[in-house]
Amino acid sequence: MTGDLLLDVASLRKSFGGLTAVDDVTLQVERGSIVSVIGPNGAGKTTFFNLITGIYRPDLGTALLDGVDLVGLRPDQVAAAGLARTFQNIRLFAGMTALENVLVARSMHMRSGYWGALFHTRVYADQERSAVADASELLRFVGLAERADALAGSLAYGEQRRLEIARALATKPKLLLLDEPSAGMNPQETEDAKALILRIRSELGIAVVLIEHDMRLVMTVSDHIVVLDYGRKIAEGGADDIRTHPKVIEAYLGRGVAARTATPESEEAS
Numbered sequence: 001m002t003g004d005l006l007l008d009v010a011s012l013r014k015s016f017g018g019l020t021a022v023d024d025v026t027l028q029v030e031r032g033s034i035v036s037v038i039g040p041n042g043a044g045k046t047t048f049f050n051l052i053t054g055i056y057r058p059d060l061g062t063a064l065l066d067g068v069d070l071v072g073l074r075p076d077q078v079a080a081a082g083l084a085r086t087f088q089n090i091r092l093f094a095g096m097t098a099l100e101n102v103l104v105a106r107s108m109h110m111r112s113g114y115w116g117a118l119f120h121t122r123v124y125a126d127q128e129r130s131a132v133a134d135a136s137e138l139l140r141f142v143g144l145a146e147r148a149d150a151l152a153g154s155l156a157y158g159e160q161r162r163l164e165i166a167r168a169l170a171t172k173p174k175l176l177l178l179d180e181p182s183a184g185m186n187p188q189e190t191e192d193a194k195a196l197i198l199r200i201r202s203e204l205g206i207a208v209v210l211i212e213h214d215m216r217l218v219m220t221v222s223d224h225i226v227v228l229d230y231g232r233k234i235a236e237g238g239a240d241d242i243r244t245h246p247k248v249i250e251a252y253l254g255r256g257v258a259a260r261t262a263t264p265e266s267e268e269a270s
């Protein structure tokens with residue numbers, strides 16, 4: 001890595017009782033890059049995301065985003081520092097429209113707050129108009145312009161996933177963490193997700209870190225891949241290095257899972 005460092009995570013560790021879920025993991029993300037974190041089930045991928053987004057506090061280690069230490073911050077403070085995420089399980093307000101869902105996420109960037117809303121000040125009205133315009137633009141960006149007034153709960157599964165991404169983008173992040181963006185998707189939806197991830201980088205200039213089990217997606221979008229197993233980083237590098245890395249193949253095969261890392265044409269690694 002030689003470029004402009006955005007996220008610098010060093011020696012991160014977290015134990016739950018006797019189990020070390022994340023063990024001395026170091027990871028760097030350059031501005032504008034796409035990094036994937038892969039590994040068999042239970043390898044520590046989601047715990048790693050939880051450690052850098054303020055859901056868990058690490059036992060050891062540091063996580064700097066653009067020089068700001070994320071350790072000890074609450075999730076909302078992490079988001080304000082420029083790190084947004086989606087979750088493995090969709091978390092939307094099902095009874096609100098798609099547009100309202102994005103507006104709620106964006107509201108943390110509106111400055112007039114409670115009193116402005118109460119007295120409906122001009123500043124508040126201006127901010128509200130610009131918030132609606134921004135949220136509508138985000139819905140267009142993720143391909144949901146036509147669905148702005150639909151209740152989130154009525155959207156198709158792939159649409160709900162895209163709405164989650166729009167909500168995360170509404171916080172204007174420098175870095176977006178996507179936890180299994182293609183989980184449960186059909187092949188067409190996965191292709192659409194892949195195109196969207198690439199556009200987030202190319203059109204918005206936002207770096208992306210994804211946890212993903214779909215090896216074809218991982219191998220085609222990632223600049224860099226980090227492999228975890230039993231909480232430890234066992235390999236990292238480009239797609240070609242990872243595909244043929246003996247420790248990676250062993251980690252997947254050793255759990256009785258097909259060695260699909262060696263064949264990018266296959267759909268999933270676990």
Ligand SMILES: Nc1ncnc2c1ncn2[C@@H]1O[C@H](COP(=O)(O)OP(=O)(O)OP(=O)(O)O)[C@@H](O)[C@H]1O
Nearest residue numbers: 016019020021039040041042043044045046047048
């Ligand atoms: N809150 C917790 N309390 C106790 N153990 C936990 C907790 N969270 C995670 N673990 C354990 O830590 C290990 C890593 O879990 P994690 O969910 O991070 O793995 P993962 O790589 O994301 O797995 P998957 O691919 O199945 O989502 C697992 O053994 C899990 O059971």
